[in-house]
Amino acid sequence: MTVLTVQDLGVRIGARTIVDAVSFEVAREQTVGIVGESGSGKTMTVLAATGLLDAPGARVSGSSTLGGDEPVQLVGARPRTLRSVHGSRIGFVFQDPGTSLNPLLTLERQITESLETHRRVTRREAQSRALELLEAVGLPEPATRLHAYPHQLSGGQRQRVMIAIALACDPELLIADEPTTALDVTTQAQIIELVRTLQRDFGTAVVWISHDLGVIGQVADEVTVLREGTVVEQAPILDVFDRPRDDYTRDLLAARPVLNVSGPQAVTDADPLLEVDGLDVSFTVSTPVGRSTVHAVKDVSLRIRRGTTLGLVGESGSGKSTVAAALTGLVKPDRGTATLAGADIFGVKRADVKALRRRIGLVFQDPFSSLNPRARVESSIAEPLAVHRLVDGAAARRARVAELLDLVGLPAEFAQRYPHELSGGQRQRVSIARALAAEPDLLILDEATASLDVSVQARVLDLLARLQGELGLAYLLIGHDLAVIRQLSHDVLVMRDGEVVENRPADELFTAPEHEYTKALLAAVPPVRPRAAV
Known part of the structure; x- marks a missing residue:
């Protein structure tokens, strides 16, 4: 039918x-x-x-x-x-459950709303149906979660709730x-x-x-x-x-992005650039029963060699971005050491902070929110040049901005555009150009392609590979998709619940993963052939 x-x-x-x-x-x-x-x-x-x-x-x-x-x-x-x-x-499940769910209503109320509207059931019948739906979509502890609010769930759990709402009235x-x-x-x-x-x-x-x-x-x-x-x-x-x-x-x-592709050529003779040992980071958070401590990163150690990429992989909440935040000074670690070409990152003197920060660039996941919507591209890229006094005079800054735009594959006239006048891929290229303006030794890419179309993502990954070859950059590539990590990484570090579960050369890890969690991440990547062919 x-x-x-x-x-x-x-x-x-x-x-x-x-x-x-x-x-x-x-x-x-x-x-x-x-x-x-x-x-x-x-x-x-x-x-x-x-x-x-x-x-x-x-x-x-x-x-x-x-x-x-x-x-x-x-x-x-x-x-x-x-x-x-x-x-x-007709039931609807949209991309972002965080904006689709009402933050002021419990899960139970959001599920029962359509039942009471369309099916004219009693409150008790609607509550029973809501519990059945949360069980059907596999939400842990569904009876206690009925009275929870969206912000108390993970992204995957919120999406399961959206599916439960969409299926509440058995839509066709x-x-x-x-x-x-x-x-x-x-x-x-x-x-x-x-x-x-x-x-x-x-x-x-x-x-x-x-x-x-x-x-x-x-x-x-x-x-x-x-x-x-x-x-x-x-x-x-x-x-x-x-x-x-x-x-x-x-x-x-x-x-x-598929797994059966070859990664970058192995590099064996490069000197260490970044060395991190025993990094621990914890946060104090408020809960309904009082304050508690979240141990976000536990005894993490890693190495990145010059001109190479370390892929940092794990699910949301694994501690990946917290590692990046510690390296860039956005959070203060509880313990551990980190050096960039021998310079102490965590114990740097106040007078030397600015010079050290210049050596580490950062590219975020969402280029639209990381660029000032009221500033032209030229202003965004030129800001690091002015802050670090890398060029003198407006004319020299404009020339350097044009060079950086050309480096990331954008025409010089894009300098006069605003972020809303660019596509997602173009905005991310501008973000990369801004990060490169300070001439860093290390570029941290925090889910830098996760929000892009696969075709745009492929072009940005090709750009990053080219820049690494031309400029000798080192990358810390943070992501949850091992197929993307595979394309750029020389080494891969896998995190789960704040801990390192595997840290090996990329070829070894993708050929013979040792930890069950790594095997689960690899198995979750969509295969080359569609399900109908199996």
Whole structure:
């Protein structure tokens, strides 16, 4: 039975066409993947098809029909009709559960809300159903978590709650819009398996939106590839992987981070640059029962040689970013030593702090929030030049900014743009240029490609490899995806719960991992072949 039929769907905002003549169908127990880069029209297509699009001046054409015993035409439907369908017959799981969940309501209230609205059940029946749903999505200690608030859960747990809310009224159709993009690879694998299990148990049809064909390969039966709002390919998942017809689809396939690629050439004769021994970091936090201490990093030791990359891997909460924060002076360690080319990092004198900080650059995960939205690119890149007095005069600064933009592959005229005028990949290149302005010895890349499309991510990784070869930079590459770590790292350190579980040359670790946790991280990376081929 066809659950959703979309025909010749179009979206225009003003004079601009966002979505053009998109058609697809979803049957019961089937998953249709919609894939493409940011700006390809994936989310706009689904929002328009389900009647959720609320952009000023937007005009939607074509048709979208929710099938079943009571067919509903969603395009152009009255608000009352859409309210009766959303949450009842169509469930939604969005990318960021942190912004989708109400921070002021308990999990129980957020799950029971749609049940009381659409199913007219009693409060006690709704509470019982909420508990069943939290058990079904695998939330630990569901009975006690009913009265918890979103901020008390991890990212993966919040996403499980979002799925529970979406499935509360046994919908015929589930819309999953990038539901695993912000999650660790192990949590991503769990969410994918959870949705597949629930789909089998409830017979739900699923539309799964993603920019990563590797993820789509694990969930979808049929795939629609969008580029600039237009369908460039539409076929069963195996045909897309084995016989892609469009060059754009081939590019998306080639950009997937996979494990069966060779890493950088081994470096055996480089001198040590960064040496960390016995690093411990703890925080005091407030809890409902009083103050407690979180031991974030426990006795961590690492080495990075000149011109090489150390990949620092682990799930959220493993202590990766805390290590970076300690090295850059953002947090004070409890104990341990760290030297950069022999210079003491933790015991540096106040007068020498500025000179030492110049030698360590930092690139964050989200380039949009790390760049000043009110400053032009030129000002952002020139700031380190002025702070460290690396060049004299405005003309020399402008010339150096142009050199840095050229180094990261951007035209000189980008200097006059603001961050909102750049794409995500362009903004991250600007962030890298700013970090390079101080001419550092070590560059810390904290999930620097995690928020990017896979195609953009691939280009940024190529850029980083080129810069390392040209400038002799050392990298501390922090990430949760071992397929990304594999492409740049000479050595890999795996952390779990603040402790080092494995620290070995990359070739050895990827060929023969020793720790069970490392094996689990490797197993969670989407394989080269789609699930349908197994």
